[in-house]
Amino acid sequence: MRSARPHPARTVTVAFLGAVMVGTAILLLPVSRAGPESPSLLTAFFTATSAITTSGMTVVDTATYWSDFGHVLLAVLTQAGGFGITTIATLAGLLVSQRLGLRGRMMTGVETNTGLAHGDVRQVLVLAAIVMFASETVIATIFATRLHLAYDVPLGQAIGEGVFNAVQAFNNCGFSLRSDGLTSFVSDWWVCVPLTLGVIVGGIGVPVLYEIGRQTRRPAAWTTHTRLTVGGTLVLLVAGFVAVLGFEWGNDETLGPLGVPGKILAAFVQGTIPRSGGFNTVDFGAVNEDTSAIIVGLMFIGGGSASTAGGIKVTTFFLLAYVIWTEVRGEHDVVIGRRRIAEATQRQATAVALLGVATVATGTLVLLAMTDGVPFDRALFEVMSAFSTSGLTTGLTAELTTAGQLVLSAMMFIGRVGTVAVASALALNTRHRLYRYPEERPIVG
Amino acid sequence: MRSARPHPARTVTVAFLGAVMVGTAILLLPVSRAGPESPSLLTAFFTATSAITTSGMTVVDTATYWSDFGHVLLAVLTQAGGFGITTIATLAGLLVSQRLGLRGRMMTGVETNTGLAHGDVRQVLVLAAIVMFASETVIATIFATRLHLAYDVPLGQAIGEGVFNAVQAFNNCGFSLRSDGLTSFVSDWWVCVPLTLGVIVGGIGVPVLYEIGRQTRRPAAWTTHTRLTVGGTLVLLVAGFVAVLGFEWGNDETLGPLGVPGKILAAFVQGTIPRSGGFNTVDFGAVNEDTSAIIVGLMFIGGGSASTAGGIKVTTFFLLAYVIWTEVRGEHDVVIGRRRIAEATQRQATAVALLGVATVATGTLVLLAMTDGVPFDRALFEVMSAFSTSGLTTGLTAELTTAGQLVLSAMMFIGRVGTVAVASALALNTRHRLYRYPEERPIVG
Numbered sequence: 102m103r104s105a106r107p108h109p110a111r112t113v114t115v116a117f118l119g120a121v122m123v124g125t126a127i128l129l130l131p132v133s134r135a136g137p138e139s140p141s142l143l144t145a146f147f148t149a150t151s152a153i154t155t156s157g158m159t160v161v162d163t164a165t166y167w168s169d170f171g172h173v174l175l176a177v178l179t180q181a182g183g184f185g186i187t188t189i190a191t192l193a194g195l196l197v198s199q200r201l202g203l204r205g206r207m208m209t210g211v212e213t214n215t216g217l218a219h220g221d222v223r224q225v226l227v228l229a230a231i232v233m234f235a236s237e238t239v240i241a242t243i244f245a246t247r248l249h250l251a252y253d254v255p256l257g258q259a260i261g262e263g264v265f266n267a268v269q270a271f272n273n274c275g276f277s278l279r280s281d282g283l284t285s286f287v288s289d290w291w292v293c294v295p296l297t298l299g300v301i302v303g304g305i306g307v308p309v310l311y312e313i314g315r316q317t318r319r320p321a322a323w324t325t326h327t328r329l330t331v332g333g334t335l336v337l338l339v340a341g342f343v344a345v346l347g348f349e350w351g352n353d354e355t356l357g358p359l360g361v362p363g364k365i366l367a368a369f370v371q372g373t374i375p376r377s378g379g380f381n382t383v384d385f386g387a388v389n390e391d392t393s394a395i396i397v398g399l400m401f402i403g404g405g406s407a408s409t410a411g412g413i414k415v416t417t418f419f420l421l422a423y424v425i426w427t428e429v430r431g432e433h434d435v436v437i438g439r440r441r442i443a444e445a446t447q448r449q450a451t452a453v454a455l456l457g458v459a460t461v462a463t464g465t466l467v468l469l470a471m472t473d474g475v476p477f478d479r480a481l482f483e484v485m486s487a488f489s490t491s492g493l494t495t496g497l498t499a500e501l502t503t504a505g506q507l508v509l510s511a512m513m514f515i516g517r518v519g520t521v522a523v524a525s526a527l528a529l530n531t532r533h534r535l536y537r538y539p540e541e542r543p544i545v546g
Numbered sequence: 547m548r549s550a551r552p553h554p555a556r557t558v559t560v561a562f563l564g565a566v567m568v569g570t571a572i573l574l575l576p577v578s579r580a581g582p583e584s585p586s587l588l589t590a591f592f593t594a595t596s597a598i599t600t601s602g603m604t605v606v607d608t609a610t611y612w613s614d615f616g617h618v619l620l621a622v623l624t625q626a627g628g629f630g631i632t633t634i635a636t637l638a639g640l641l642v643s644q645r646l647g648l649r650g651r652m653m654t655g656v657e658t659n660t661g662l663a664h665g666d667v668r669q670v671l672v673l674a675a676i677v678m679f680a681s682e683t684v685i686a687t688i689f690a691t692r693l694h695l696a697y698d699v700p701l702g703q704a705i706g707e708g709v710f711n712a713v714q715a716f717n718n719c720g721f722s723l724r725s726d727g728l729t730s731f732v733s734d735w736w737v738c739v740p741l742t743l744g745v746i747v748g749g750i751g752v753p754v755l756y757e758i759g760r761q762t763r764r765p766a767a768w769t770t771h772t773r774l775t776v777g778g779t780l781v782l783l784v785a786g787f788v789a790v791l792g793f794e795w796g797n798d799e800t801l802g803p804l805g806v807p808g809k810i811l812a813a814f815v816q817g818t819i820p821r822s823g824g825f826n827t828v829d830f831g832a833v834n835e836d837t838s839a840i841i842v843g844l845m846f847i848g849g850g851s852a853s854t855a856g857g858i859k860v861t862t863f864f865l866l867a868y869v870i871w872t873e874v875r876g877e878h879d880v881v882i883g884r885r886r887i888a889e890a891t892q893r894q895a896t897a898v899a900l901l902g903v904a905t906v907a908t909g910t911l912v913l914l915a916m917t918d919g920v921p922f923d924r925a926l927f928e929v930m931s932a933f934s935t936s937g938l939t940t941g942l943t944a945e946l947t948t949a950g951q952l953v954l955s956a957m958m959f960i961g962r963v964g965t966v967a968v969a970s971a972l973a974l975n976t977r978h979r980l981y982r983y984p985e986e987r988p989i990v991g
């Protein structure tokens with residue numbers, strides 16, 4: 102009976118591995134490369150993995166290494182990877198919703214409310230596509246217009262850059278057509294605000310967008326998932342903004358030289374981006390240690406479920422915060438806004454978060470063991486960036502050996518595909534024993 | 547009704563704060579100081595906190611800064627702190643055991659088996675005292691004999707050093723009467739083995755020692771708590787040994803210059819010590835980045851519950867590993883050796899571990915924000931060492947500003963007293979609502 106079920110974990114893994122292989126093959130063609138030499142297999146593989154997982158990490162300079170054809174291909178791979186992961190995660194959510202919904206009604210009368218329960222598959226996917234194309238069109242239009250009018254970029258090139266950056270922003274990826282990233286636009290509100298809003302909307306997730314679309318006027322009727330995601334996102338945006346602004350205010354290499362409006366804009370952008378858009382308007386190799394530590398934390402949390410963002414997800418993080426708060430208060434039920442959180446869901450959140458910690462810790466150790474002279478904090482930053490598909494870098498990635506690049510590729514893949522696969526597998530797991538063992542309570546702490 | 551209950555959390559906090567104040571006052575007396583100057587208030591406070599919490603972190607050179615009187619006082623404070631925390635934690639465990647035992651039998655027939663349920667208070671405390679004095683006597687005798695016979699140390703001084711180091715070892719503290727710590731004994735089996743075994747026995751915890759003492763011949767009858775602690779400790783000892791041996795084998799500043807037996811001995815010692823004895827036979831400022839990362843992890847895990855070791859505790863860590871394993875397998879009950887782990891205990895373990903992560907993350911951030919030019923990895927190492935009361939140092943602590951020293955003092959206190967207070971408070975928490983809200987299952991991951 103078990104084997105006859107659809108297996109989202111296996112499906113998503115195979116689909117993404119296939120996409121990486123196709124992307125690698127096309128990037129290996131001479132036409133993808135600017136200049137006479139062919140790309141190395143490792144470079145093509147790393148870049149394809151980075152695009153498909155919407156990380157945006159690079160081992161070469163995207164602007165000069167790849168041809169125009171290569172740039173179009175990167176945009177297509179990014180778009181395919183971003184749309185692929187959001188729709189697969191959404192379908193897995195629907196599957197869980199429906200199965201639990203059926204069983205729930207039959208067995209316990211529990212409502213499963215993930216926000217998707219009322220929608221059918223086609224309706225949800227159509228909405229996801231509409232939001233994506235609409236957002237990208239708006240961003241591309243504003244960006245291209247600004248480039249053309251304020252920076253004298255020729256119209257054709259401006260449109261190309263506009264579309265490329267819009268795709269990168271909404272899909273929370275981080276490739277850039279300029280060798281200095283977006284650092285030359287650090288004080289440009291017309292460029293930064295649309296891109297950053299695109300990152301936020303893309304990173305909210307389909308289930309939340311769907312529910313907000315259906316019930317805009319009644320936030321009180323939102324599901325717990327939507328309220329946790331929206332509230333948690335706001336908290337993290339403010340936290341990131343305040344941290345970057347406060348810690349980098351006087352840093353000569355980042356916010357220091359900017360005027361107050363420029364500081365505010367840059368802090369808004371760089372406080373938002375770690376979860377998990379990848380473009381940078383300041384140099385992440387130059388931020389202070391404390392800012393770096395905050396960014397590593399934000400990367401780990403990431404964005405919304407079934408979104409283009411990575412990390413363990415906003416709901417996972419805040420749900421665990423509620424679990425702790427409940428324990429400290431001595432309550433039994435974990436209650437969020439008059440809704441009790443299922444114990445199975447609490448355990449899933451614990452498993453997702455701790456598996457994430459274990460993955461990042463293992464990846465950092467392997468990277469340190471395989472390289473010489475890499476400081477711990479930089480290794481952790483790059484591994485966390487890869488795992489959370491944030492794509493930010495302190496500059497280390499480009500210097501890594503083959504082994505190091507393979508470790509980061511694995512981290513990107515596990516972080517992007519693994520978390521969705523594991524989470525949906527956990528949610529669909531339903532094995533029960535027919536007997537129970539006697540209970541014990543070991544001392545903890 | 548709630549206010550009439552005994553309050554272990556408050557009791558233990560007040561008792562330890564009081565002990566720190568008394569210790570600080572006596573250390574401030576001129577008689578405690580070697581040389582004419584009085585110690586500064588901050589130095590006395592930091593050192594008293596370090597001794598009472600059995601950390602062994604230092605901001606001055608213990609050997610030359612304090613007088614003989616000061617050294618005796620440090621041994622007394624260490625002993626008081628170590629015996630205090632183990633007995634208070636044991637009493638809290640008994641309280642939980644008895645209350646849950648009563649309620650369990652009345653309501654659900656659940657056995658609470660923490661290994662203490664069969665003992666009365668006096669019996670358990672007497673055992674704890676006997677194990678402590680016996681262990682310390684054996685260690686002190688071997689150490690003093692060795693110093694006198696092999697190193698020509700005068701008998702009186704050898705006995706003094708023997709007793710001091712025995713107290714430090716069993717209480718998992720790390721003060722040293724020699725400015726170079728125990729690095730001159732790195733290849734001496736007669737010195738290293740007894741001290742390290744003392745650290746292990748002291749770090750196992752009273753409940754486990756009590757049960758092993760009662761049921762030595764029947765490990766199959768041990769409670770889950772004892773089996774988890776003993777098994778987990780063995781796993782961590784092997785892991786620490788293998789990691790230090792493998793990563794430091796060729797490091798010229800640590801194991802490199804030693805012969806193979808010396809390498810094995812040093813790896814055994816320094817793989818054991820991070821959880822959470824504090825003495826060092828190699829220089830922790832010179833270990834590789836990967837070794838350092840492993841050590842940070844081992845410090846976080848720590849030793850057994852109700853022991854002289856710190857950290858989130860062995861049972862907490864392995865219990866969470868079982869929770870994840872259960873989730874991944876799709877089982878519902880968390881089963882360890884034919885015993886089901888109570889869901890309340892799973893949630894306590896989650897809360898203890900995540901509060902630990904939050905505390906260390908906050909402490910590291912505060913330390914970074916309050917200091918200039920401290921690298922992230924060294925800040926994390928020192929904060930983790932303080933939180934887990936390991937007392938190891940990369941050399942940073944002695945260079946810290948006043949603010950930095952206060953942060954580490956707070957970390958030692960929270961790590962030592964806070965985890966026990968929180969864990970016992972959680973275990974005793976029993977508030978119930980008379981109504982339950984409808985259940986929801988937000989998407990995680």
Ligand SMILES: [K+]
Binds near residue numbers: 378379
């Ligand atoms: K990204």
Ligand SMILES: [K+]
Binds near residue numbers: 600822936
């Ligand atoms: K210690």
